Amino acid sequence: MPLLKVVDRDGKEHDINAPAGGVLMEPLRDMDDGVTAICGGMCSCATCHVYVDPAWVDKLPKPMSDELDMVRDLTAHQPNSRLSCQIHLTEALSGLKVTIAPEE
Numbered sequence: 001m002p003l004l005k006v007v008d009r010d011g012k013e014h015d016i017n018a019p020a021g022g023v024l025m026e027p028l029r030d031m032d033d034g035v036t037a038i039c040g041g042m043c044s045c046a047t048c049h050v051y052v053d054p055a056w057v058d059k060l061p062k063p064m065s066d067e068l069d070m071v072r073d074l075t076a077h078q079p080n081s082r083l084s085c086q087i088h089l090t091e092a093l094s095g096l097k098v099t100i101a102p103e104e
């Protein structure tokens with residue numbers, strides 16, 4: 001069960017256990033003031049936007065072109081932007097740190 005470190009929009013860090021086999025968006029959606037994930041993980045809303053800690057960016061599988069297109073259109077886009085619904089949780093991602101991006 002990966003342990004995630006999640007910084008919320010108030011800058012507070014949370015340790016969250018999440019099952020491997022799911023996607024990162026799911027535990028973030030369950031948080032108070034977490035992501036809204038309106039499309040339910042279909043890569044079509046970008047309301048699950050997060051910033052991946054720089055130490056983890058290269059450890060994640062690269063985004064597909066549809067994810068890249070979505071995040072590049074966001075006002076709050078940064079080089080480490082990802083859509084959390086496109087990040088599949090594995091044991092290897094234990095310790096992954098992300099920050100929830102501002103709502104748009």
Ligand code: FES
Pocket residue numbers: 025037038039040041042043044045046047048083084085086
């Ligand atoms: S939940 Fe809609 S794009 Fe991720």
